[in-house]
Amino acid sequence: MSAHIQKPAQADxxxxxRPNIGTRSLRGFLRVREASILxxxxxxxxxxxxxxxxxxxRANLQTLSQFISAPVIIACGEIMxxxxxEIDLSAGMVFALxxxxxxxxxxxxxxxxxxxFLALIGCGAIGLFNGFVSVKLRVPSFVxxxxxxxxxxxxxxxxxAGFPVDTPTNGxxxxxxxxxxxxxxxxxxVIVLVMHGALRNTRWGLHTISVGGNLIGSAExxxxxxxxxxxxxxxxxxxxGLAGILEASRIGSTDPLAGGSPMMFLAVAxxxxxxxxxxxxxxxxxxxxxxxxxLGVLQxxxxxxxxxxFTFNIIIGAAILIAMVFxxxxxxxxxxxxF
Amino acid sequence: xxxxxxxPVPAAAPARGVTEVLRGVDIVKxxxxxxxxxxxxxxxxxxEMLGILGDNGxxxxxxxxxxxxxxxxxxxxxxxxxxxxxxxxxxxxxxxxIECVYQDxxxxxxxxxxxxxxxxxxxxxxxxxxxxxxxxxxxxAQEALEDIGVNIPNVNEEVAMLSGGQRQAVAIARxxxxxxxxxxxxxxxxxxxxxxxxxxxxxxxxxxxxxxLSLIMIAHNYAQTLEVCDxxxxxxxxEVTFERAAAETSVPELLDVVKxxxxxxxxxx
Numbered sequence: 001m002s003a004h005i006q007k008p009a010q011a012d013x014x015x016x017x018r019p020n021i022g023t024r025s026l027r028g029f030l031r032v033r034e035a036s037i038l039x040x041x042x043x044x045x046x047x048x049x050x051x052x053x054x055x056x057x058r059a060n061l062q063t064l065s066q067f068i069s070a071p072v073i074i075a076c077g078e079i080m081x082x083x084x085x086e087i088d089l090s091a092g093m094v095f096a097l098x099x100x101x102x103x104x105x106x107x108x109x110x111x112x113x114x115x116x117f118l119a120l121i122g123c124g125a126i127g128l129f130n131g132f133v134s135v136k137l138r139v140p141s142f143v144x145x146x147x148x149x150x151x152x153x154x155x156x157x158x159x160x161a162g163f164p165v166d167t168p169t170n171g172x173x174x175x176x177x178x179x180x181x182x183x184x185x186x187x188x189x190v191i192v193l194v195m196h197g198a199l200r201n202t203r204w205g206l207h208t209i210s211v212g213g214n215l216i217g218s219a220e221x222x223x224x225x226x227x228x229x230x231x232x233x234x235x236x237x238x239x240x241g242l243a244g245i246l247e248a249s250r251i252g253s254t255d256p257l258a259g260g261s262p263m264m265f266l267a268v269a270x271x272x273x274x275x276x277x278x279x280x281x282x283x284x285x286x287x288x289x290x291x292x293x294x295l296g297v298l299q300x301x302x303x304x305x306x307x308x309x310f311t312f313n314i315i316i317g318a319a320i321l322i323a324m325v326f327x328x329x330x331x332x333x334x335x336x337x338x339f
Numbered sequence: 340x341x342x343x344x345x346x347p348v349p350a351a352a353p354a355r356g357v358t359e360v361l362r363g364v365d366i367v368k369x370x371x372x373x374x375x376x377x378x379x380x381x382x383x384x385x386x387e388m389l390g391i392l393g394d395n396g397x398x399x400x401x402x403x404x405x406x407x408x409x410x411x412x413x414x415x416x417x418x419x420x421x422x423x424x425x426x427x428x429x430x431x432x433x434x435x436x437i438e439c440v441y442q443d444x445x446x447x448x449x450x451x452x453x454x455x456x457x458x459x460x461x462x463x464x465x466x467x468x469x470x471x472x473x474x475x476x477x478x479x480a481q482e483a484l485e486d487i488g489v490n491i492p493n494v495n496e497e498v499a500m501l502s503g504g505q506r507q508a509v510a511i512a513r514x515x516x517x518x519x520x521x522x523x524x525x526x527x528x529x530x531x532x533x534x535x536x537x538x539x540x541x542x543x544x545x546x547x548x549x550x551x552l553s554l555i556m557i558a559h560n561y562a563q564t565l566e567v568c569d570x571x572x573x574x575x576x577x578e579v580t581f582e583r584a585a586a587e588t589s590v591p592e593l594l595d596v597v598k599x600x601x602x603x604x605x606x607x608x
Contacts, residue, residue, distance in 0.1 A: 201470045203461055210447045210458060217445030220409065221459045222429040281449040 034287040036326065037274055041293045048301035055301060065185035066250065068296035070095065070259070072188045073243040074267035075274070075288035076195040077127075077236030081141070082271055083199075084212040084229055085280030088130060089145040091240040092264030093152035094123050096256055098241030099167060099248035100160055106168040113173055119245060120238050126152065127237025131230035141233075149261065160256040167248045177249035184246050189289070191239070196285040208232060212280030269320060270295055294319075358385040359421065360521055360553045361406075366415030368401050368577075375401040376412070377577040383521065388547055388554040390568030390585065392561060392593065397574040399557045400442075403525050406555070407439045408432035419521075436520030442529060444510040448499035452491065453480035455498050456513045483516035484509070488545055504535030508542060515546065522546070524556040528563055536563065543567055561590045575600050 048055040074091050081088055098119045105115035130148055134141035178184045199205035210218045211228045219225050248254040272278060273294055274287030298319050302312050361383040368376040376398045383389050393399050404410040406417070408426030416423055419435050426432045446455050453476045454461075462479075464472040480494045489508040491501075498506060507527055514522055527543070528536045544567060546552050558564045564571065565585050573581035573596055581596045 201473075203463070203469070203471065206450070206454060206461065206471060207459070209450060213447035213449045214443070214445065217441070217443055217447065218458070220407075220429065220439070220441050220443075220445040222433065223459050281447070 034275060034284050034290055037287055037290045037294060040326070041290050041297060044294060044297045044301065048297065048305070052301070052304050054304055060300065060304065062181040064296050064300045065182055067300060068270075068292040069184035069188040070243040070247050071263060071266035071270050071295070072289050072292040073191055073246070074236070074240050074263065075270040075292060076191055076285055077232070077239040078264075078267050079271045079274075079276045079283045079285055079288045080195070080199070080208055080232040081236050082212075082268075082276050082278060083280060083283040084208045084232055085215065086131075086134060086141040086229060086233065087145065087268070087278075088127070088233060088236045088240075089142065089261070089264055090126070090130060090149040090152055091145075091236055091267060092259040092261050093149050093156065094126055094237050094240040095244035095247070095259030095263055097126075097152055097156045098123050098244035099254040099258075100156055100165075100256070101241075102245055102248075103165055103168060103254055104159065112168055112170045115168075116173070116245060120241050123241025123244075124234040124238040127234040128230055130237070131233030134233070135226050135229045149264075153260070156256045160254075162256060164253050164255040167252055167254045169249075169252070174249055178246055184250055187242075187246055191242075192285055192289045199283075199285050204228070204231070209281060209283075213282070266292075266295060273320065273324065359383070360385050360419065362418045363406070364416050364418075366402070366405060366417070367413045368398075368405060368410070369413045374577055376405075378415070379574070379577070379579055381572060381579070383553050383555060385553055386547075386550045387570065388543075388556065388568045390564040390571045391555060391557045391574055392559070392564055392571060393574035394597075396576075398577040399574050400525060401577075402574070403439060403441075403523050403555075403557060406432070406521075406523055407437060433517065436518065437523065438514035438517055438519035438521070439523040440507070440510045440514050440525065440527060442525045444506055446498045446506055446510060449497060452484075452494040452496055452498060452501075452509055453477045455509060456480040456483065456494075456516065458513075460517065479516075480512075484512050487512055487515055487542060489542065502535065503531050504538050507531070507535075507539050511539075511542060511546075515552070519552065522552055522554045524554065526557055526559065528558060528560060540567055561593050565590065565593075573597070 045055070054060055074095065078088060078091065101119035101122045102112075102115045105118045106112050110118065126148065130141065130145050133139050133144040133148075176183075178187065199208065207218065207223050207228050210221075210223060211225045215225060244259060247258060270292035271283070271288045272291070274284060274289070274291030276283030276287060295316075298316050299312075302315060307315065359382055361381075363382070364380050366376050366379045367374070379398065379402065381389070381402075391399050391402065401410070405412050405426075408429050408431050411426070417426065418424065419437070424435065426435075426437075445458075447458065450458075453473070457476045457480070462472040462475045463469050464475075477494055484491050484494070487508075489505075489512055491505060491509070498509065501509065511522075511524070511527070524543070527539055531539065540563065543554070543556070547554065547567070556564065556568060565588070568585050571581070571583055571585050571588060571593070572579055573593065575597070580600045581593070
């Protein structure tokens, strides 16, 4: 890797003749924040395809896409929160709660599509509550959402009595929610693209970065920092809820033990591996998709390679660390304009 | 305390030919039991540059926060262009032409220069989609910086990459560009090397020469303040202890004032 980084650095030293177009476009590409993690994802895919010819089959790609969809959708919310300097640990529990809200609302005679929106609004309201406690009552969001994480989990287990139920179905709704193989990843990619555009090209996105980058300065510039933060908490809640309903609709069963903190950690890991800083102020939505892809490829690839489940966690842990060290130092070189 | 220095705030109307843009009368600000401002009166004329000196805790920054609408005074009145106003918010003060360059500069390191220059007043395009007009921001940021003679090669650069002086210049350009009539500078030279402060003082000088901008600068450094300001006020423990035209005073005199009042205030306790 180091040779790969240093070569262009030499080309850049002094006012030497302009490098050829190939070098320049490579350099331009590498300067894009998301590039490094995409390179990692592609290298992993090449590795697993060469080690196991079943990797790039339709069936396996479907499995892979279903594995990464939910964490990627939740990561879109978590990334917005991380950028503005907050985190939501309860998202995995909201994921499990949402389809139950839909289920009970539907059982009470409400049309399924209305029940669906009620569930999303409910999850958004949980996000707002997280935001209210964190921003207005000034409890660090790590602690706030640690509390609501247990609270929501307990609530879901209570209302479901701990048993799964059948997810309500209805032709068009179930079709849209994804009873076909690649439906969920389409949702995820569309949400990623919309959120990526929103982060880069709207005032909301710009102010989210600004609030995380300089909280006091943003307030001095007249930005309503409370609104930005609470809005992003609500967004994360709603996205977690949507991911939960998509998953429950695909599987056909609504399980109180679905998602949970492993799901939340996958989403946060996807965000962080993708290049979003835990310190706030910078982040990328599309990077979250690539981060999720890396996690998914590792999980899926090692599984079909038949790696022992115990070894697997060692490998995935090490992979996360290596990816992060690589990413952080790559970013440092990038900001210094060293390549 | 006012008997120490015979330089009371002129309460009379301004002299003929001078337009007054700002007047504060008997401004008091208390935070619980702490009195940050204990009845301060000040005024600012059009095209004038007022320097406010004082130690930490003298009330300078609190005064700035009141003038920018960031905090409301406990009591006292403010008039802008002869009209009495109660500033409701930062946006309200901005609408009246009051801009401030804060000590922390209110810049976001991870954003580009042009995004910082338009923070919270971004031009939009795309109709109902309300997208950021990055092209316009880039172009206008470049123009605004050139307009006040600041040489920054690339407005796409992240603010994190700029030196202290360049950051200060970007913050000042932002305030000026937003059609400031009254520009407040909170310690613009703090923690800056000689060369960088020289650049900023030059910039402030150019702004003064435009004549349409009135400035208040808060500072620690007496010599630099005397050099660029038309008039000096000294804040101590939330009160004005000295006020004079910059040409009629000197660093030794200012130091004397500080010493005297320091003793008086200490003795009173």
